[in-house]
Amino acid sequence: xxxxxxxxxxxxxxxxxxxxxxxxxxxxxxxxxxxxxxxxxxxxxxxxxxxxxxxxxxxxxxxxxxxxxxxxxxxxxxxxxxxxxxxxxxxxxxxxxxxxxxxxxxxxxxxxxxxxxxxxxxxxxxxxxxxxxxxxxxxxxxxxxxxxxxxxxxxxxxxxxxxxxxxxxxxxxxxxxxxxxxxxxxxxxxxxxxxxxxxxxxxxxxxxxxxxxxxxxxxxxxxxxxxxxxxxxxxxxxxxxxxxxxxxxxxxxxxxxxxxxxxxxxxxxxxxxxxxxxxxxxxxxxxxxxxxxxxxxxxxxxxxxxxxxxxxxxxxxxxxxxxxxxxxxxxxxxxx
Amino acid sequence: xxxxxxxxxxxxxxxxxxxxxxxxxxxxxxxxxxxxxxxxxxxxxxxxxxxxxxxxxxxxxxxxxxxxxxxxxxxxxxxxxxxxxxxxxxxxxxxxxxxxxxxxxxxxxxxxxxxxxxxxxxxxxxxxxxxxxxxxxxxxxxxxxxxxxxxxxxxxxxxxxxxxxxxxxxxxxxxxxxxxxxxxxxxxxxxxxxxxxxxxxxxxxxxxxxxxxxxxxxxxxxxxxxxxxxxxxxxxxxxxxxxxxxxxxxxxxxxxxxxxxxxxxxxxxxxxxxxxxxxxxxxxxxxxxxxxxxxxxxxxxxxxxxxxxxxxxxxxxxxxxxxxxxxxxxxxxxxx
DNA sequence: TTGTAAGCGTTATCAT
DNA sequence: ATGATAACGCTTACAA
Numbered sequence: 217x218x219x220x221x222x223x224x225x226x227x228x229x230x231x232x233x234x235x236x237x238x239x240x241x242x243x244x245x246x247x248x249x250x251x252x253x254x255x256x257x258x259x260x261x262x263x264x265x266x267x268x269x270x271x272x273x274x275x276x277x278x279x280x281x282x283x284x285x286x287x288x289x290x291x292x293x294x295x296x297x298x299x300x301x302x303x304x305x306x307x308x309x310x311x312x313x314x315x316x317x318x319x320x321x322x323x324x325x326x327x328x329x330x331x332x333x334x335x336x337x338x339x340x341x342x343x344x345x346x347x348x349x350x351x352x353x354x355x356x357x358x359x360x361x362x363x364x365x366x367x368x369x370x371x372x373x374x375x376x377x378x379x380x381x382x383x384x385x386x387x388x389x390x391x392x393x394x395x396x397x398x399x400x401x402x403x404x405x406x407x408x409x410x411x412x413x414x415x416x417x418x419x420x421x422x423x424x425x426x427x428x429x430x431x432x433x434x435x436x437x438x439x440x441x442x443x444x445x446x447x448x449x450x451x452x453x454x455x456x457x458x459x460x461x462x463x464x465x466x467x468x469x470x471x472x473x474x475x476x477x478x479x480x481x482x483x484x485x486x487x488x489x490x491x492x493x494x495x496x497x498x499x500x501x502x503x504x505x506x507x508x509x510x511x512x513x514x515x516x517x518x519x520x521x522x523x524x525x526x527x528x529x530x531x532x533x534x535x536x537x538x539x540x541x542x543x544x545x546x547x548x549x550x551x552x
Numbered sequence: 553x554x555x556x557x558x559x560x561x562x563x564x565x566x567x568x569x570x571x572x573x574x575x576x577x578x579x580x581x582x583x584x585x586x587x588x589x590x591x592x593x594x595x596x597x598x599x600x601x602x603x604x605x606x607x608x609x610x611x612x613x614x615x616x617x618x619x620x621x622x623x624x625x626x627x628x629x630x631x632x633x634x635x636x637x638x639x640x641x642x643x644x645x646x647x648x649x650x651x652x653x654x655x656x657x658x659x660x661x662x663x664x665x666x667x668x669x670x671x672x673x674x675x676x677x678x679x680x681x682x683x684x685x686x687x688x689x690x691x692x693x694x695x696x697x698x699x700x701x702x703x704x705x706x707x708x709x710x711x712x713x714x715x716x717x718x719x720x721x722x723x724x725x726x727x728x729x730x731x732x733x734x735x736x737x738x739x740x741x742x743x744x745x746x747x748x749x750x751x752x753x754x755x756x757x758x759x760x761x762x763x764x765x766x767x768x769x770x771x772x773x774x775x776x777x778x779x780x781x782x783x784x785x786x787x788x789x790x791x792x793x794x795x796x797x798x799x800x801x802x803x804x805x806x807x808x809x810x811x812x813x814x815x816x817x818x819x820x821x822x823x824x825x826x827x828x829x830x831x832x833x834x835x836x837x838x839x840x841x842x843x844x845x846x847x848x849x850x851x852x853x854x855x856x857x858x859x860x861x862x863x864x865x866x867x868x869x870x871x872x873x874x875x876x877x878x879x880x881x882x883x884x885x886x887x888x
Numbered sequence: 889t890t891g892t893a894a895g896c897g898t899t900a901t902c903a904t
Numbered sequence: 905a906t907g908a909t910a911a912c913g914c915t916t917a918c919a920a
Contacts, residue, residue, distance in 0.1 A: 217689075219897055230907045235899060245905060260688070265666045266606045267897035270912050275602065277645075285621070285630040286828070294621040294630070298648055307662060309613075310646045312634055326643060330601045352596070353553075437832055466832045473834040492622070496773055496802045497833050498809040555913055566891050571915060581889060603913035606896050 218259045227255035238263055269331070278519065279327035279335040281311045281320065288462070288491035289508070290338065293360065296512035297336055304520060306333065313340055321346050328353045334519045338362050341403040356522030360515045363532075364405045370528040372515045372535070374506045376406045379537040380413025382504050383458040383486050386539055388421040390547035392484065396429040396454035398443035398464050410460050410488075429454065433464050440467020448477065455483060455548055462487035462494050465501055469544065484545035488537075499543035510535050554595045563591035574599060605667070614855065615663035615671040617647045617656065624798070624827035625844070626674065629696065632848035633672055640856060642669065649676055657682050664689045670855040674698050677739040692858030696851045699868075700741045706864040708851045708871070710842045712742045715873040716749025718840050719794040719822050722875055724757040726883035728820060732765040732790035734779035734800050746796050746824070765790065769800050776803020784813065791819060791884055798823035798830050801837055805880065816882035826876055835879035846871050 224231045229248055236242045237252040244252075255261070269275045278301045282290040298308045309332060313320035317340050324346040327335055335350065335357040342364055350357055351368075363371035387395050397414055400407035415425045431446050433439035440459055444467065447454045459465035465487030472479050479485055479499055487494060490505035514533040522528045560567045565584055572578045573588040580588075591597070605611045614637045618626040634644045645668060649656035653676050660682040663671055671686065671693040678700055686693055687704075699707035723731050733750055736743035751761045767782050769775035776795055780803065783790045795801035801823030808815050815821055815835055823830060826841035850869040858864045 221897080231897085232899080232907060232909095233905085236906085239899085241899085243905065248905080262661070262665045264606075264897055266602055266611065267912090268899070270600075270602050270606050270896090270914090271898045271900080273912075285634065286624070286627045288622070291622045291627045294646065295648065298621065298646065302647070302659075307645055307647070307666065309643055310630065310634065311638070311643070312631065323638075325598070329598045330643065437828070463832075470832060470834060492773070493829060493832065496799075496806060496829065498806060557913080567914080568891060568916085569889090572890090575915085577915085579889065584889080600913055603896090604915070606898090607913080607915045609896075 217264075218261045219264070220261070222259055223252065223255045223261050226259060227252045273331075275331050275333050276306050277309055277330065277332040278306045278516075279309045279311065279324075279330075279332040280337075281313060281323055281327075281335065282338045283315050283340070284312050285310070288493065289361070289489055289506075292508045293338065293512060296509050297516060300513055300516035304516070315340050317341075317343060317345050320344060321349065324349055328355060334358070334523050336360055336515050336519060341401065342405055343403060356519055356528070358515045358519045358522070358528075360511060362404055362406055368530045370518050370522065370531040372511050372518065372533045373406070374511065374537050375534050376409035376537075377413030377416075379488060379504045379506075380410040380415070380458075381417040382537060382539045383488070384414045384417035384421075386486060386502075386541070386545065387456040387458070387484065388418060388423060390456070390484065390545070392456040392548050393423055394429075394452060394454050395423060395425065395456045395458070396431065396447045397425065398431045398433040398440060398447070398457060398459040398468070400433060400435040400460045402432065407460060414458060433459070435461050435463060437463045437467045437470075440464030441471045442467075444468040444471035448472075448475070448483070456485075456545070457483065458486045458488075460488055462489045462491040462501060462503055465503070465544070466493055466497055469497060469499070469501070479544050480546035481549065484548075486539075486545050490540055494540075494542065502542045502545040503540050504537050505540050506537055507535050553600075554597045555600070556597070558595055559588065559591045559597050562595060563588045609667075611667050611669050612642050613645055613666065613668040614642045614852075615645045615647065615660075615666075615668040616673075617649060617659055617663075617671065618674045619651050619676070620648050621646070624825055624829065625697070625842075628844045629674065629848060632845050633852060636849055636852035640852070651676050653677075653679060653681050656680060657685065660685055664691060670694070670859050672696055672851050672855060677737065678741055679739060692855055692864070694851045694855045694858070694864075696847060698740055698742055704866045706854045706858065706867040708847050708854065708869045709742070710847065710873050711870050712745035712873075713749030713752075715824060715840045715842075716746040716751070716794075717753040718873060718875045719824070720750045720753035720757075722822060722838070722877070722881065723792040723794070723820065724754060724759060726792070726820065726881070728792040728884050729759055730765075730788060730790050731759060731761065731792045731794070732767065732783045733761065734767045734769040734776060734783070734793060734795040734804070736769060736771040736796045738768065743796060750794060769796070771797050771799060773799045773803045773806075776800030777807045778803075780804040780807035784808075784811070784819070792821075792881070793819065794822045794824075796824055798825045798827040798837060798839055801839070801880075802829055802833055805833060805835070805837070815880050817885065820881035820884075822875075822881050824873075830876075830878065838878045838881040839876050840873050841876050842873055843871050 220231045311323040338361045359371035431443035487503040494501035556567045647659035674697045695707035767779035823839040830837035
């Protein structure tokens with residue numbers, strides 16, 4: 217691979233001058249510039265980012281740590297964050313921690329060794345151990361999607377309480393009274409927030425949410441099926457279920473299809489995420505949409521600010537979810 | 553950030569010795585080793601991979617270039633390749649080209665500047681322009697999933713002809729005679745291969761595949777809907793449709809649900825990929841499964857061989873698809 | 889077993 | 905406007 221030295225030799229100038237031409241850093245006469253540019257082209261010279269990174273103490277690299285890649289939410293984060301980062305000249309190093317704290321920690325440590333310029337981060341859960349590691353390392357970082365309130369870390373989240381409220385209000389205004397919820401793992405703060413918003417809004421309508429109407433799921437399709445089985449068996453079964461993500465809501469629909477329960481005739485179902493899935497299944501899924509693109513833009517914006525020296529500790533960006541009503545939810549037909 | 557020099561000073565040895573302790577490269581006496589290790593811990597020293605990479609001429613970095621992240625196939629590739637690479641000590645730089653040749657080229661060029669150790673690559677299409685760039689740069693690389701026969705590049709593919717054959721045989725043996733196909737973009741060789749396997753297998757059964765029974769889709773959900781509309785309208789409509797991916801097959805099911813066409817009663821549908829979606833929709837989708845995990849293992853294996861100096865130009869690994877029959881396909885009920 | 893010195897390919901500083 | 909030189913943080917001869 218050709219180096220700057222070769223270009224300098226061919227152009228008959230010093231390496232310094234070549235560097236100046238490439239970086240446009242300082243004034244170079246028009247003639248030398250032409251000569252250097254010609255030499256660069258003819259040698260097909262490509263600057264070595266490793267060397268310049270070592271010297272300039274940057275890497276033009278952003279580390280993105282997510283739980284997994286095969287998952288609508290995180291695939292979407294990868295997509296948009298990648299988009300915004302490359303638009304600003306940064307490449308993206310992706311790490312999946314598979315919800316294992318050790319893996320998360322190992323990965324973060326690797327990013328630090330690699331001197332990435334910044335990190336965007338969806339943690340395993342409240343139990344994540346990487347935080348102090350990161351605070352010590354002084355690498356600019358932004359937490360996205362799974363944040364914990366009152367931490368001294370910049371973070372971007374959807375208003376999860378509002379998300380719960382949207383679903384609750386939709387059901388309550390539709391005349392539903394026997395309302396249930398399938399949650400994600402309790403160790404993840406946003407699941408508690410969503411449930412809180414859901415529950416307190418039902419309260420406002422004078423509708424209770426007894427413990428047996430809350431099924432503890434894990435964000436996976438199968439737990440939606442299990443949740444539906446639990447919430448729809450026995451007497452006094454639910455007439456409306458909010459699943460805290462679309463995958464579990466799809467599980468509910470699957471259970472209903474298999475059990476001959478009409479949706480939305482006998483049961484209204486709402487999910488969350490507005491994943492591609494929600495348009496594809498039948499009936500099309502009503503859902504609480506997260507503005508992922510906006511979240512990612514905010515996250516990358518915050519990170520870039522931090523990279524350029526702005527203090528962002530504890531900064532919080534909260535974006536608003538909205539309800540998308542499709543076919544899986546409807547007002548209650550007959551009175552309770 | 554602490555450097556080796558600080559460790560050396562604290563331990564009272566030379567930087568060389570510190571390096572030796574860290575790399576285990578050469579013999580160090582037990583006592584010095586202890587001293588150095590203690591110094592490393594107490595300073596929380598982390599080796600700078602940029603500096604060592606510059607010197608050792610490696611980066612422990614693999615570039616993975618795919619069309620997009622929000623897509624079952626490519627998300628799966630990201631997941632497994634990431635898994636296999638990190639297991640071998642490599643981090644993964646992900647780039648999405650969005651099926652734009654310029655973006656693809658720009659991204660590849662960036663990877664070369666960054667001196668990644670290897671590249672795994674799903675090209676835009678047969679029209680991709682990055683190939684000569686890569687050949688010149690001598691960066692080890694492996695093409696996955698969208699390969700073109702007879703290129704002097706290592707590649708890993710599923711046997712796409714066999715995939716088409718599996719679907720065709722399934723329909724033919726089920727007594728279907730009016731059989732149709734929704735393809736992906738013709739510029740992608742694997743779509744032509746799939747169609748070829750499908751068509752020639754139908755031939756073996758004495759079943760024709762007239763041009764109007766082949767709908768040119770684009771791998772997206774919507775084109776599945778359009779394809780179904782086209783193939784199921786008019787007289788003599790298809791009794792079986794193979795969509796070249798699950799997304800389009802889901803579109804077909806959506807169209808049927810909306811049009812009151814019973815699946816599999818009136819129409820059998822088979823997809824391809826065995827995406828998560830296929831289990832979730834109703835009826836559950838029969839599909840031709842690609843062994844992604846195996847493909848990724850092969851790809852990473854090939855790449856690592858190349859990185860370690862083995863010549864892999866033109867090497868081809870072909871893995872076998874298999875048919876998964878779920879609810880969306882069944883033998884024809886009544887005689888033609 | 890340990891250390892010295894040179895070098896990886898850039899860029900920053902200081903001269904000229 | 906251009907160049908010489910040192911430095912970024914590490915590893916690898918080579919020497920001791």
